[in-house]
Amino acid sequence: MSDRPADDTGLRARKKRARADAIVDAAQRLVLAHGFDAVTVEAIADAAGISPRTFFNYFESKDDAVLGQASFDLDAGFRGEFVAGGPTGRLTADLEVLAAALLGAVAGSGPHAPARVLELMQAEPRLLACHFAWFERHKNQIEDLFAERHSRQPLPTDPATCTMVVFVLVRAALDDWDAGGRRGDVTEHLPAVLAKIAAVVNA
Amino acid sequence: MSDRPADDTGLRARKKRARADAIVDAAQRLVLAHGFDAVTVEAIADAAGISPRTFFNYFESKDDAVLGQASFDLDAGFRGEFVAGGPTGRLTADLEVLAAALLGAVAGSGPHAPARVLELMQAEPRLLACHFAWFERHKNQIEDLFAERHSRQPLPTDPATCTMVVFVLVRAALDDWDAGGRRGDVTEHLPAVLAKIAAVVNA
DNA sequence: TGCAACTTTGCATCAAGTGCAATATTGAGT
DNA sequence: ACTCAATATTGCACTTGATGCAAAGTTGCA
Numbered sequence: 001m002s003d004r005p006a007d008d009t010g011l012r013a014r015k016k017r018a019r020a021d022a023i024v025d026a027a028q029r030l031v032l033a034h035g036f037d038a039v040t041v042e043a044i045a046d047a048a049g050i051s052p053r054t055f056f057n058y059f060e061s062k063d064d065a066v067l068g069q070a071s072f073d074l075d076a077g078f079r080g081e082f083v084a085g086g087p088t089g090r091l092t093a094d095l096e097v098l099a100a101a102l103l104g105a106v107a108g109s110g111p112h113a114p115a116r117v118l119e120l121m122q123a124e125p126r127l128l129a130c131h132f133a134w135f136e137r138h139k140n141q142i143e144d145l146f147a148e149r150h151s152r153q154p155l156p157t158d159p160a161t162c163t164m165v166v167f168v169l170v171r172a173a174l175d176d177w178d179a180g181g182r183r184g185d186v187t188e189h190l191p192a193v194l195a196k197i198a199a200v201v202n203a
Numbered sequence: 204m205s206d207r208p209a210d211d212t213g214l215r216a217r218k219k220r221a222r223a224d225a226i227v228d229a230a231q232r233l234v235l236a237h238g239f240d241a242v243t244v245e246a247i248a249d250a251a252g253i254s255p256r257t258f259f260n261y262f263e264s265k266d267d268a269v270l271g272q273a274s275f276d277l278d279a280g281f282r283g284e285f286v287a288g289g290p291t292g293r294l295t296a297d298l299e300v301l302a303a304a305l306l307g308a309v310a311g312s313g314p315h316a317p318a319r320v321l322e323l324m325q326a327e328p329r330l331l332a333c334h335f336a337w338f339e340r341h342k343n344q345i346e347d348l349f350a351e352r353h354s355r356q357p358l359p360t361d362p363a364t365c366t367m368v369v370f371v372l373v374r375a376a377l378d379d380w381d382a383g384g385r386r387g388d389v390t391e392h393l394p395a396v397l398a399k400i401a402a403v404v405n406a
Numbered sequence: 407t408g409c410a411a412c413t414t415t416g417c418a419t420c421a422a423g424t425g426c427a428a429t430a431t432t433g434a435g436t
Numbered sequence: 437a438c439t440c441a442a443t444a445t446t447g448c449a450c451t452t453g454a455t456g457c458a459a460a461g462t463t464g465c466a
Contacts, residue, residue, distance in 0.1 A: 012432055012443075040421065051446050056423065091406035129336035136331050156402035160378055165403045168371050175363055198404040199359035200368045201397060203294035215412075215463055244453065254415050259454065407466100414461070422453080430445065436438085 020058050022048040024068035028116055031066050036124040063130040066120060074101065074141070083148040091155065092194060095162070098142070099169040100187040106131070106170065114186050118178055135167050142166060169193055223261050225251040227271035231319055234269050239327040266333040269323060277304065277344070286351040294358065295397060298365070301345070302372040303390040309334070309373065310389060317389050321381055338370050345369060372396060 026047035030039040041062050045055045059065040074082075078101065081087050088094050106117065121128045146159035155162055169190055176189040176196075229250035233242040244265050248258045262268040277285075281304065284290050291297055310317035324331045349362030358365055372393055379392040379399075 010433070015432090016444085041423080042421085052422095053424090053446055053448090054444080057444075060423090062422070092404065095403070125336055125339060128339050129332040132335035133328055133332035136328055156406045157399040158382075160382065161375060161396070161399040162403055164371060164375050164378075165400060168367060172364060172367050175367075179363065193364070194404060196360040196364040197368060198401075200298070200365055201295065201401040201404060203359045213464070218463090219413090243451090255453095256416070256455090257414055260413075260415095263454090265453070410463105410465085412461100412463075415459085417457090417459105419455080419457105420453105421455105422451105424449100424451080426448090426450105428445105428447085430443100432441105432443075434439100434441085 019048065019050060019054075023050070023055065023058055023065050027062070027065045028068065028120060031120060031124070032116070036062075036066065036126070063127060066124075067117065067127055067130055067134070069130070069134050074145070079145065082145055083152070085149065085153055095166055095169060096187075096190040096194060098145070099166050099173065099190055102138075102142075102166065102170050103173065103186050106134070106174075114174070114177070115182055118174055118182075122178075135170075139163055139167075165197075168197065172197065222251065222253060222257075226253070226258065226261055226268050230265070230268045231271065231323060234323060234327070235319070239265075239269065239330070266330060269327075270320065270330055270333055270337070272333070272337050277348070282348065285348055286355065288352065288356055298369055298372060299390075299393040299397060301348070302369050302376065302393055305341075305345075305369065305373050306376065306389050309337070310377075317377070317380070318385055321377055321385075325381075338373075342366055342370075368400075371400065375400065 023044065027039070027044045030044060030047060039062075041055050042052050044062070044065065045052045048055075055065070078087075082094060082098065086094065087097055103114075121131055143159045143163045146155060146162045149155065150159055172193040173186050173189040176193050177184075177186045180189065226247065230242070230247045233247060233250060242265075244258050245255050247265070247268065248255045251258075258268070281290075285297065285301065289297065290300055306317075310320050324334055346362045346366045349358060349365040352358065353362055375396040376389050376392040379396050380387075380389040383392065
């Protein structure tokens with residue numbers, strides 16, 4: 001029913017969601033325990049209670065499953081606001097907000113999610129490559145945002161460079177959070193990281 | 204013999220170098236012609252005149268072969284100079300010089316090398332991931348450079364952020380060169396790209 | 407010329423990943 | 437409650453990437 005609450009979806013959809021979560025959870029636990037190469041798709045599928053064939057109905061690759069990489073779509077409200085020059089009205093602050101949204105998608109939910117993803121990427125370089133590939137897949141979406149905003153109120157430079165800076169903020173915030181002992185939320189590091197980058201390029 | 208000229212190495216070393224070049228050349232030509240997935244390791248090995256097993260003696264993966272990714276080591280002279288505050292004495296200009304050295308390693312030699320690598324990465328997202336993974340593998344080496352320089356004359360911020368900026372310069376210069384019609388040398392775009400990034404973070 | 411060192415290669419193997427089709431499950435209408 | 441369409445799961449065969457082992461071949465050096 002169209003008026004059914006979002007969390008009251010059909011059994012099929014709920015099972016699908018639960019299965020995807022089970023796969024990611026199993027994948028991450030097993031890889032953290034045994035190392036990426038030692039863990040097979042068959043082992044992950046077993047732990048998640050599905051067949052290996054089904055595994056590939058949910059994720060394109062073992063890498064994707066381990067990172068739990070979801071499609072990322074910006075909230076329509078956020079898009080409208082950003083394009084109109086918001087949410088803060090100042091570009092650098094708005095970059096931080098956008099970077100925070102991306103961090104939410106990259107790191108996922110749950111209290112230990114960022115730590116877990118970071119630990120996995122640190123342990124497995126190839127997952128880091130996957131992480132970057134995810135960024136590139138979403139680059140166009142972000143760039144379009146900047147292009148629209150630019151058409152209303154000119155940005156200091158082209159949308160491509162703005163997009164690049166956002167991705168660097170995400171990356172640098174994760175590293176800074178890690179270097180700072182992983183306390184608090186990753187997004188809290190965005191202002192400091194932006195200041196550091198400014199210090200370098202203005203030297 | 205230790206006093207043998209660099210280009211007068213043994214037959215074995217020369218054949219090894221030639222084989223590696225033949226593999227990369229074959230890989231790039233075949234992938235550009237047929238697409239990454241349609242080209243097998245066996246086909247590349249055939250075209251390069253070696254066995255598939257030998258292919259894996261030269262490159263860890265098909266991806267690495269297609270990108271022709273070489274180990275990158277900074278010239279000892281350059282290292283000494285950079286660490287001492289050179290080559291220009293101004294950090295941002297020195298970042299550009301360092302980024303240019305990296306571009307040389309990433310894009311390889313030959314007049315069409317940058318265009319070819321860029322084209323491959325544009326056509327195959329997974330090669331882009333590989334490209335980033337290469338950066339991450341060399342991150343420590345670059346970060347060490349900054350750490351040493353920092354110990355003599357403090358940088359505006361930590362070596363990790365400086366390293367991140369260098370990598371962004373490399374990436375953005377490639378994109379800028381592409382967007383500008385691929386004329387001239389990629390390294391010529393570094394100053395403009397640095398200025399653009401500065402414009403964004405200072406907005 | 408002979409031998410050590412190194413490289414190439416064939417082969418068997420494992421694992422990731424895919425297409426196809428049979429079987430199972432769920433949703434919707436009556 | 438039943439039926440059927442739509443969708444998902446699964447088994448299987450297969451291709452390809454990648455690896456370890458050891459035999460055979462090539463190169464360097466005395």
